[in-house]
Amino acid sequence: MKEFKRQVNRIARAVLFYNILLLAVILGDTLIQSVRLILEHPDEAQLSKALHQLELSIGLYGGPSIIGIAIGILFLILYFRRDNMKTCILASVEKMRVSVFLQAACVLLGFQFLFSVASIGFENGLNAFGYTIMGDVESATSGSTTISMFLYASLLGPAAEEIVYRGFVLQSLKSHGKEFAIIVSSVLFGVMHGNFIQGMFAFCVGIVLAYITIEYSIYWAILLHIINNCVMGDIWPHLISGFSANVQTVLNWGIISVFFAGGLLVLWRNRIKLKRYVTEHMAPKKYYRYAFTSIWMILFLGIEFLAALSGIQKLP
Numbered sequence: 001m002k003e004f005k006r007q008v009n010r011i012a013r014a015v016l017f018y019n020i021l022l023l024a025v026i027l028g029d030t031l032i033q034s035v036r037l038i039l040e041h042p043d044e045a046q047l048s049k050a051l052h053q054l055e056l057s058i059g060l061y062g063g064p065s066i067i068g069i070a071i072g073i074l075f076l077i078l079y080f081r082r083d084n085m086k087t088c089i090l091a092s093v094e095k096m097r098v099s100v101f102l103q104a105a106c107v108l109l110g111f112q113f114l115f116s117v118a119s120i121g122f123e124n125g126l127n128a129f130g131y132t133i134m135g136d137v138e139s140a141t142s143g144s145t146t147i148s149m150f151l152y153a154s155l156l157g158p159a160a161e162e163i164v165y166r167g168f169v170l171q172s173l174k175s176h177g178k179e180f181a182i183i184v185s186s187v188l189f190g191v192m193h194g195n196f197i198q199g200m201f202a203f204c205v206g207i208v209l210a211y212i213t214i215e216y217s218i219y220w221a222i223l224l225h226i227i228n229n230c231v232m233g234d235i236w237p238h239l240i241s242g243f244s245a246n247v248q249t250v251l252n253w254g255i256i257s258v259f260f261a262g263g264l265l266v267l268w269r270n271r272i273k274l275k276r277y278v279t280e281h282m283a284p285k286k287y288y289r290y291a292f293t294s295i296w297m298i299l300f301l302g303i304e305f306l307a308a309l310s311g312i313q314k315l316p
Contacts, residue, residue, distance in 0.1 A: 004176070004287070005294045008184075011172050012296040014079050015188055016303070018072040018164060025068035030058060060145055062152030069152075069160040076168050088174075089167040092217040101220060103266045108208045108224055110263025112232060112256040115201040122197055126312060133197065136311035140198040143237045154234050158225035165189040165206065166213040166221050174214065180283035182210040184291055191300070194307030 033054055041047040077085075119137045126133055144150035165185050173181035190203030205228065209221040240251050267274070291297060 001286075001290055005290050007172070008291045009294045009296040011169055012188070012294065012300045014076060015164070015169060015192070016296065016300045017079075018076055019192060021072045021075055022065065022068035025071060026064045029064035029067075030054070059139070060149060062144075062146065062149035062157075065152045066148065066156055069156065073160060073163060076164065080168055080172070083172070085168060085171060088171040089163065089218060092219070093214070094216050096216045096220050100216075101224075103270075104208055104212055104220075105224055105227060106259055107263040107266050108205055108228055109232065109259040110256070110261075111201055111204045113260035114204065115197065116253070116256060118200060119197050127315065130315050131312050132315050133312050135313060136195045136308075137197055140193075140195055140201075141233075143234045150234060154230035155226060158229050159222050161189070162209065162213075162218055162222045162225055165192075166209055166218050170210055170213060176287060177283040178214055178281040179278060180287050180291075182207055182214065183288075185210050188300070191304045194304045195311055196308045199304075199308065 034051065037050045037054060038047060041050050119133075123133055123137070144153050165188060169188055170181050170185040173184055186203050186206030189206040190199040190201075193199045193202050205225075209225060212224060213221045236255070240248050243251065292301075
């Protein structure tokens with residue numbers, strides 16, 4: 001088990017460094033922009049206004065994030081260079097059928113309903129104690145307002161996340177069993193968001209995407225991820241933006257309810273097949289105990305937990 005823990009530590013360390021690199025690029029860009037403003041605005045009042053505008057614009061532009069994921073992916077390629085990961089990551093297993101893809105998309109998009117319900121429940125619970133998590137919820141659901149952010153959030157970001165979590169992570173863990181690889185990679189994917197509500201949603205979505213990757217191909221997982229982010233995150237909000245707030249709410253709940261009902265139907269109709277799949281590929285419980293008590297895994301989970309905790313703010 002010492003070798004097993006060493007491998008899990010190595011994977012958790014890689015994911016942690018990847019996220020640190022991504023964050024470092026974003027913070028570095030912010031620092032450079034701040035220094036530029038300081039040099040350009042000797043007047044304190046103008047500088048204060050310019051820095052405030054910079055603070056408001058953080059998160060609106062995807063350029064730094066795109067550069068960050070490019071550097072991060074390059075780091076992972078070098079990190080796993082001896083593992084011959086390219087063949088594993090890009091391999092195709094079964095041929096994807098249209099019916100399977102549509103069912104997977106329905107289940108995946110159906111989790112939007114659970115995300116919305118959990119957001120309301122979590123927010124109401126926190127409100128009772130004088131706290132709110134709406135900042136994190138709004139951050140997770142806000143659409144793109146710039147081309148660079150659209151490219152990152154709807155296209156390049158999803159592709160990069162699939163390469164990291166369903167590529168390097170999932171394929172590195174697969175030798176210990178499909179179920180173990182699916183669950184652990186999904187936990188890492190969910191926790192990575194540093195957001196309690198979005199993390200739960202990402203964990204559920206991660207299970208679907210990991211299954212599709214293992215049984216079919218990462219290409220289909222990338223496409224599903226892009227559909228989720230692009231359609232539900234940008235295209236759909238844009239299509240209904242002309243309606244009143246109340247109508248938008250009704251339309252949003254309507255479409256996610258349809259997907260949720262469809263997803264439940266898909267899971268119910270495939271319950272025997274899914275149960276058999278879990279039974280055939282079930283990993284020993286000690287695998288999870290060893291995995292989640294490895295030092296780098298604890299460090300990664302701890303850092304992301306603190307990040308998620310910072311999203312809970314006191315009500316004004």
